[in-house]
Amino acid sequence: METERKFKKDMEDITDMQNELQMSFDAISENEAFARLAVAAFVMPLDPTMEEISDIKTAVSEAVTNAVIHGYDEEYMQERDRQGCSGEKREKVHMYCRIEGDMLYIEIRDMGKGIEDIPKAMEPLYTTKPELERSGMGFAFMEAFMDHLEVISEPGCGTVVRMEKRLQAAEEENDL
Amino acid sequence: MEENFKVIDNYLMVRMPEEVDHHKSGFISKTADDYIMKDGVGNVVFDFEDTRFMDSSGIGIIIGRYKKISYFGGKVFAINADTRIKRTLMICGLHKVIEIME
Numbered sequence: 166m167e168t169e170r171k172f173k174k175d176m177e178d179i180t181d182m183q184n185e186l187q188m189s190f191d192a193i194s195e196n197e198a199f200a201r202l203a204v205a206a207f208v209m210p211l212d213p214t215m216e217e218i219s220d221i222k223t224a225v226s227e228a229v230t231n232a233v234i235h236g237y238d239e240e241y242m243q244e245r246d247r248q249g250c251s252g253e254k255r256e257k258v259h260m261y262c263r264i265e266g267d268m269l270y271i272e273i274r275d276m277g278k279g280i281e282d283i284p285k286a287m288e289p290l291y292t293t294k295p296e297l298e299r300s301g302m303g304f305a306f307m308e309a310f311m312d313h314l315e316v317i318s319e320p321g322c323g324t325v326v327r328m329e330k331r332l333q334a335a336e337e338e339n340d341l
Numbered sequence: 342m343e344e345n346f347k348v349i350d351n352y353l354m355v356r357m358p359e360e361v362d363h364h365k366s367g368f369i370s371k372t373a374d375d376y377i378m379k380d381g382v383g384n385v386v387f388d389f390e391d392t393r394f395m396d397s398s399g400i401g402i403i404i405g406r407y408k409k410i411s412y413f414g415g416k417v418f419a420i421n422a423d424t425r426i427k428r429t430l431m432i433c434g435l436h437k438v439i440e441i442m443e
Contacts, residue, residue: 194364201394219394219425226396230363298370298405302397302433309432 192256220310227303228273228326236277280318353382361399383415390421
């Protein structure tokens, strides 16, 4: 009885959780693994299923890869340097995550090239870099693996990707 | 990493790493292509036994190799993929062009 009450109490504490994670890292491919591992660790208190962890890691990996390859596109950065208007010395990707109850919010932001035609960029199989063997499935994966996806971008102003996912495991525990 | 590539008869066996992402994909594609060119292998087998994570970069590796060898009638196989890797392959419809085997 006592342990049951304590268990319920613990669960209430967890579902009240409003943890936040904010990190900025260099826009290099090594950090794709770092970003998705950080998010995986961040959601652990919600006791997600293996599948949910895998979905979240994939979506984060896609968004960060987009920032590294497309946001800070090499040609664009060289052009920007030539014009002498580079703001940050090193290109950074900013990630912000928040847990609210059983909801996970993720925002991934770069200050790079931006997207001219967002609906086109989000089409499955569409890629501006076929020579790099990009499959054009990045946004499609984010959409498939998360509950909600929003892309805000303007050429020259960078890109913000917002994603949401409700974690079933946390939901089930609420029913206890 | 090189030991993860092996040629057996007319097949190039590629043992995929634990995590397949953009950071790893360039090396895998390039090395696989070197073997395809040098040894003239007709088919490619991707072994996912060690793989616990794959994003769309892995799809790019597979489609890229498929385009190269299917032109000469070669086939691409995926073996030992767990349910999550299989799901990723299926979402892209890759099961229609490559063979996913147990």
